[in-house]
Amino acid sequence: MIRVNGENLEWRNGMTVRDVLRQMNYTFPLLIVRIDGRLVSRSDYDTTEVPDGTSMDAIHMISGG
Numbered sequence: 001m002i003r004v005n006g007e008n009l010e011w012r013n014g015m016t017v018r019d020v021l022r023q024m025n026y027t028f029p030l031l032i033v034r035i036d037g038r039l040v041s042r043s044d045y046d047t048t049e050v051p052d053g054t055s056m057d058a059i060h061m062i063s064g065g
Contacts, residue, residue, distance in 0.1 A: 003055045011052045017045040020056060030061035 002011045033040045034057045
C-alpha cells in the first residue's frame, strides 16, 4: 500500500510514478512529484519506481496572471 496525496492506493511490484499518476487520473500538465519528500524530475516519471509503503505527493501547479 502507498499513500498518494493522503489517499491509500494499492501497490504493485514495478509501479512507476507514471503508473501512479495514470491510476489516480492526474492529467495536469504542470505537476511536481515528491516521493517521501524527494523531488522526482518529470523526465524520470517513466523510470522511477514507487516503493511499497511510500508516501507520494503530486502537486498541481497553477499559472496565471
